[in-house]
Amino acid sequence: MRQVTLYTQHDWVDPAAVTGQWAVVIDTFRATTTITAALQNGCLKVLPVMHTPDGLALKQQLLTKDPGTPVLLGGERHTQIIPGYDCGNSPLEYTPAVVGGKVLVLSTTNGTKAALKAVRAGRVFLACLNNCTAVAQKLLGGSADISFICAGTRGKFSLEDVITAGGVLHALSRMGGRFHPDDAAYMAQKMFVAYSADIDALLCQTAHYNTMRSHGLTGDLAYCQQIDSTAAVPVYSGGAIQLAADT
């Protein structure tokens, strides 16, 4: 039976343990939601970087190589736009008009760290509440063990990430996928089953939600909490994130 492991935060992932597995990286508020939105809206690929200077350097490098490269630089620090950057971290910014046909260099410390933990995985998908069922459909196409790598927030457990993993597992289960979850993955699925009917009522008591609300990001929260609003599934491979085939 296919084993499913859930890491509630990326800090605790040993990349060696994920070798050959299929990995699902989750940073629902907001990196994986924003990347999914950008790709869904026509972005060619997303190049994630860890630090803001890396973003500026990579954009310069791409333009030096080919001055015609349509590069967009996105990211923020403490909800403020970064000097020299084109966009912030909100999924709402990445409309087809803004991101269509472009390469997005995205600075996201936590999301990038989480994705880097999966470098030895056979395939790496990015999940958010928006694409739970679509990610489950991709997982259905394989037989490797699965690891969910939740980003968490500043080294802490983040419920929005865990319940997203639960949503993917619940969809996988509904589609007939058979798997053996560890206790954390099983709990994530049980939380989704019990509370997904009103996800805002659940998450409005959590830490990251309240940080975002205090910064006025209520539009982002509403967007990030839409379950199964898209069929777009980002795949991370060789440092770049692109849309999975057939979505």
Place this chain on the structure above:
Amino acid sequence: MRQVTLYTQHDWVDPAAVTGQWAVVIDTFRATTTITAALQNGCLKVLPVMHTPDGLALKQQLLTKDPGTPVLLGGERHTQIIPGYDCGNSPLEYTPAVVGGKVLVLSTTNGTKAALKAVRAGRVFLACLNNCTAVAQKLLGGSADISFICAGTRGKFSLEDVITAGGVLHALSRMGGRFHPDDAAYMAQKMFVAYSADIDALLCQTAHYNTMRSHGLTGDLAYCQQIDSTAAVPVYSGGAIQLAADT
């Protein structure tokens, strides 16, 4: 507001972070359940040790100091009684006839490791499903921040420990206790609210439950899953565990 932190497994606890807090140590299958049962049934105190030779050495040391000390040596490895030991790890063994008026030296690797993470805490309580509300009543008597330290099982998240923490928090909340939980503690409480009406139906899918069932320990499982069956609250202090006053 009183902050509540939940560590889903003891491996991730920095003892310095718990300094001055009140700690609740949980190893529901079976260390904290067994210790609660022993103290409820008249055991004078429990001395936890990490390794089986430590147990034999401590028993010898106590008898050398005072040959009349009524010492009982408990513990097991791989569900087998240890040579030279008097009892195993089942709460069902520690009846008043067996443990009344005695000092129990208990070998429990994981539970002891979890308790040692709380050495810098102001007070340390031991919780299991049997004493959720009783532990909450003790917590109501203080104002320090609270850390729940779940033992987990071989370095993995164990749902029975997490939902026990949720049971304590739910009871604290029902009694009017006000606190600010981190996401993990909040989730634990939400899991308890959703699934405690049939705790066996929830836990029968989990890892440690199934290991115990495969060893024929169904009586232990039934015992460990009784919610609020006792008012006994073990307190850990100076290397010994005794009943809290007024229980």
